[in-house]
Amino acid sequence: MSTMIETKDLSYTYPGGEGTAATLALDGVTLSIARGSFVVVLGHNGSGKSTFAKTLNAVLLPGGGTVWVDGMDTKNEALLLEIRRRVGMVFQNPDNQIVANVVEEDVAFAPENLGVPTAEIRQRVDDALEAVGMTEFTLHAPHLLSGGQKQRIAIAGVLAMLPECIVLDEATAMLDPMGRREVLNVIEGLHREKDVTVVLITHHMNEAEHADRVIVMDDGHVAMDGTPREVFSRAEELRALGLAVPDTVALLRELKANGLDVPTDAITVSDCADAIMDAMKQHA
Amino acid sequence: MLKDITLGQYFPGDTLAHRLDPRTKLLAVVCYIVAIFSCHTLWAYGTMALTLAVAARISKVSARALFRGLRPVLFIITFTAVLNLFYTPGETLWTWWVLRVTREGLYTALAMVTRITLLITGTFLLTYTTSPIRLTDGLESLLAPLKKLRVPVHELAMMMSIALRFIPTLIEETDKIMSAQKARGADFESGGLIRRAKALIPLLVPLFISAFRRADELATAMECRCYHGGEGRTKLHVLHFAARDYAVLAFYIVLAAAIVALG
Numbered sequence: 001m002s003t004m005i006e007t008k009d010l011s012y013t014y015p016g017g018e019g020t021a022a023t024l025a026l027d028g029v030t031l032s033i034a035r036g037s038f039v040v041v042l043g044h045n046g047s048g049k050s051t052f053a054k055t056l057n058a059v060l061l062p063g064g065g066t067v068w069v070d071g072m073d074t075k076n077e078a079l080l081l082e083i084r085r086r087v088g089m090v091f092q093n094p095d096n097q098i099v100a101n102v103v104e105e106d107v108a109f110a111p112e113n114l115g116v117p118t119a120e121i122r123q124r125v126d127d128a129l130e131a132v133g134m135t136e137f138t139l140h141a142p143h144l145l146s147g148g149q150k151q152r153i154a155i156a157g158v159l160a161m162l163p164e165c166i167v168l169d170e171a172t173a174m175l176d177p178m179g180r181r182e183v184l185n186v187i188e189g190l191h192r193e194k195d196v197t198v199v200l201i202t203h204h205m206n207e208a209e210h211a212d213r214v215i216v217m218d219d220g221h222v223a224m225d226g227t228p229r230e231v232f233s234r235a236e237e238l239r240a241l242g243l244a245v246p247d248t249v250a251l252l253r254e255l256k257a258n259g260l261d262v263p264t265d266a267i268t269v270s271d272c273a274d275a276i277m278d279a280m281k282q283h284a
Numbered sequence: 285m286l287k288d289i290t291l292g293q294y295f296p297g298d299t300l301a302h303r304l305d306p307r308t309k310l311l312a313v314v315c316y317i318v319a320i321f322s323c324h325t326l327w328a329y330g331t332m333a334l335t336l337a338v339a340a341r342i343s344k345v346s347a348r349a350l351f352r353g354l355r356p357v358l359f360i361i362t363f364t365a366v367l368n369l370f371y372t373p374g375e376t377l378w379t380w381w382v383l384r385v386t387r388e389g390l391y392t393a394l395a396m397v398t399r400i401t402l403l404i405t406g407t408f409l410l411t412y413t414t415s416p417i418r419l420t421d422g423l424e425s426l427l428a429p430l431k432k433l434r435v436p437v438h439e440l441a442m443m444m445s446i447a448l449r450f451i452p453t454l455i456e457e458t459d460k461i462m463s464a465q466k467a468r469g470a471d472f473e474s475g476g477l478i479r480r481a482k483a484l485i486p487l488l489v490p491l492f493i494s495a496f497r498r499a500d501e502l503a504t505a506m507e508c509r510c511y512h513g514g515e516g517r518t519k520l521h522v523l524h525f526a527a528r529d530y531a532v533l534a535f536y537i538v539l540a541a542a543i544v545a546l547g
Binding site for chain 2: 057059081084085088089091093095096097098099100101102104105108109110111112113114115116117118121122125141142143157158161
């Protein structure tokens with residue numbers, strides 16, 4: 001598998017203002033994200049995960065080290081548009097990333113900026129809205145939609161650039177459980193059907209269930225890196241980093257501690273249920 | 285109270301007036317305004333009123349909706365009428381105490397009221413039949429020649445459409461802050477004008493701070509979607525003049541020319 005994004009010794013320092021010291025948000029992060037993978041980046045507040053996300057499409061330029069997107073150095077200003085087209089970014093607050101007051105106009109914003117011909121913009125807008133299941137809202141006003149719907153519009157707005165990678169910077173943090181589910185379903189669908197590389201930044205452990213890979217960040221470093229099973233089996237380490245394991249893993253661990261012989265690495269709800277069923281059958 | 289703000293209210297529809305190119309409508313309104321300011325005879329005013337009535341009829345905008353737009357300027361209209369009525373020198377028609385109405389005053393007052401009414405309702409007809417986005421698109425396209433004079437036309441149009449986009453968001457936010465302040469005992473409704481203005485300060489400060497934060501986030505999001513100014517930008521909806529646009533435009537130019545020459 002080829003590499004989508006690669007970082008080497010990446011560091012970033014937020015300059016201190018009056019009376020505040022400069023803070024080192026990223027400190028020597030070396031990672032490689034494979035094309036077509038689904039990576040979840042976890043970490044508590046201030047772990048540097050959001051800063052990491054913002055360096056991936058040159059919103060922030062590395063203070064030290066290098067970031068390559070598809071082999072292009074993000075510090076190269078001549079490649080800026082090409083880098084941002086390839087790596088689309090969805091942010092936390094849906095209200096603050098919607099530009100136009102009609103849904104279709106908003107989705108068309110990026111292709112308009114890229115100088116795509118009118119007929120093709122139409123096609124891309126229709127495709128993107130279909131991909132996020134918002135076709136019936138094409139002519140609606142975004143401010144009347146729910147949080148989950150707004151966030152799906154924001155994803156469609158990014159999709160219209162035909163990106164190869166989508167970075168979601170805590171894109172579900174402000175949503176209710178239903179809105180969060182909607183957005184995650186859309187993201188999982190895009191990854192499965194369109195082969196889009198997904199980097200999902202979050203602090204909800206349960207969102208890691210469909211990931212190929214989980215990266216845990218702490219204090220600007222990569223603290224853990226592996227498949228969800230590997231990472232969540234190290235519950236004590238996670239707790240030391242201020243994180244909890246997903247509810248499913250927590251339940252299985254409790255059961256095991258109380259004498260039921262279950263595996264503790266089933267992350268999705270259905271896997272977890274199966275594991276408990278098997279254990280109970282054996283028990284009986 | 286905030287629900288009443290209707291800046292450039294738009295009534296969606298599918299009439300000839302709605303389908304016209306926004307540039308046609310903007311230019312037609314300019315001609316219409318020129319004509320109104322050149323009116324001097326009863327005939328001229330009559331023609332303009334008729335034009336407005338026909339345009340309103342075509343747009344299927346009710347007279348009630350049209351005159352509702354006058355409410356905010358009612359005070360100005362009355363004020364102008366009263367001033368003109370009592371302070372124009374000329375042949376006296378009627379006197380009472382220090383008040384004196386002259387024939388000329390009566391005519392000027394009537395003319396002014398008609399003029400302002402026609403002006404406001406005519407321009408309201410434009411915003412009633414044109415969505416804000418099409419209006420900004422039209423303005424941007426009409427003002428495009430000014431780019432040569434280094435006027436940031438695209439940026440101005442972008443600012444306008446973003447401002448329109450954020451009006452509902454900020455109104456919602458204001459409502460939220462107001463509720464939060466009321467819950468802590470703030471009083472926005474009683475007291476005199478100054479007291480009420482002062483009560484708005486704890487409302488405006490958080491509103492401004494949040495607006496700046498929003499602006500910052502929006503700018504980042506726009507950059508992430510490859511926004512780099514108006515250069516090389518294409519459009520989802522391209523404006524184009526159809527036969528009906530030329531016809532309407534020709535009519536308004538002839539109307540304005542005729543009124544300027546004869547009215």
